[in-house]
Amino acid sequence: MFTLLSVTVFLLLLARVLRAPVGVTWLILAVAALVLAGSQLLPPGTALREEVRASAVPLFWTGVLALPVAAYILMIRAIRRRTLDGREARSGPTGLVLITEDAALARDTEAAIAAETGVPDERISIGWRDEAGALVGHARLHLRGPHAELDLLWVAPAARGRGIGARLIAQAGEEARRRGARSLHATVPDPPAAACLAHHGFRAYAAADTRIHLEKPLP
Numbered sequence: 126m127f128t129l130l131s132v133t134v135f136l137l138l139l140a141r142v143l144r145a146p147v148g149v150t151w152l153i154l155a156v157a158a159l160v161l162a163g164s165q166l167l168p169p170g171t172a173l174r175e176e177v178r179a180s181a182v183p184l185f186w187t188g189v190l191a192l193p194v195a196a197y198i199l200m201i202r203a204i205r206r207r208t209l210d211g212r213e214a215r216s217g218p219t220g221l222v223l224i225t226e227d228a229a230l231a232r233d234t235e236a237a238i239a240a241e242t243g244v245p246d247e248r249i250s251i252g253w254r255d256e257a258g259a260l261v262g263h264a265r266l267h268l269r270g271p272h273a274e275l276d277l278l279w280v281a282p283a284a285r286g287r288g289i290g291a292r293l294i295a296q297a298g299e300e301a302r303r304r305g306a307r308s309l310h311a312t313v314p315d316p317p318a319a320a321c322l323a324h325h326g327f328r329a330y331a332a333a334d335t336r337i338h339l340e341k342p343l344p
Contacts (some may be wrong), residue, residue: 148228244270247304251296253280253289264293266300273301274310294325302343309341 141153239246253262261284265277275297280290298309311327313319319329319337327339 134315145209222225249300251293251300253284253293255284262289264295264297266297268301268304268306271305271307273304273306273308274312276312278311290321291325298341299342306343308343311339311341313337313339 168267222276235246235248238244247267249266250270251264251266252260261281263277263279264275267274267276275294278290280293301309310325311322313322314336316337319327319339322339322341323329324340327341329337329339331338
């Protein structure tokens with residue numbers, strides 16, 4: 126009986142060290158159980174049969190006492206596995222990541238900066254819709270404290286030449302003035318874009334690399 130238990134424990138430890146599949150563990154236990162059950166088919170008086178018979182009651186109570194411990198261990202493992210899976214799902218990749226849809230992130234970051242510095246940060250979008258209701262013009266105004274910047278201006282090609290851009294710029298300036306801005310800033314990548322804004326009252330005041338910075342006073 127002692128030999129059988131020793132061999133079983135040794136095989137279980139070996140399977141653990143070798144990181145064998147769970148099925149191997151169950152196979153070892155099944156073989157040990159079959160040997161114990163088969164020992165009772167041996168002729169009466171056989172040493173193994175008598176040892177197993179004598180050990181049956183202690184083994185039974187040992188199993189009964191071990192069940193709560195085994196259940197507790199399995200429960201702790203399940204909780205740990207679920208916790209780790211949840212952490213991995215929440216954490217995602219670490220280090221530098223490319224954020225392709227950053228509108229929500231930008232809002233959260235700007236809100237955090239505004240809360241930390243006490244300087245309000247606001248973005249306002251002004252659109253123009255044609256008679257069919259389609260959006261054919263868009264101006265976006267970025268306000269941070271007294272600083273106002275026109276960071277986006279777009280008019281659909283089919284709608285250009287109708288004064289829509291001028292109306293969008295004028296409205297952006299009005300929104301900035303209402304919020305305390307004294308001037309409206311813009312940054313463009315090339316001289317043609319700067320010349321376009323110059324027709325609407327902007328003047329260039331600085332250039333860095335390939336970008337041109339412009340300003341329009343707000344009365």
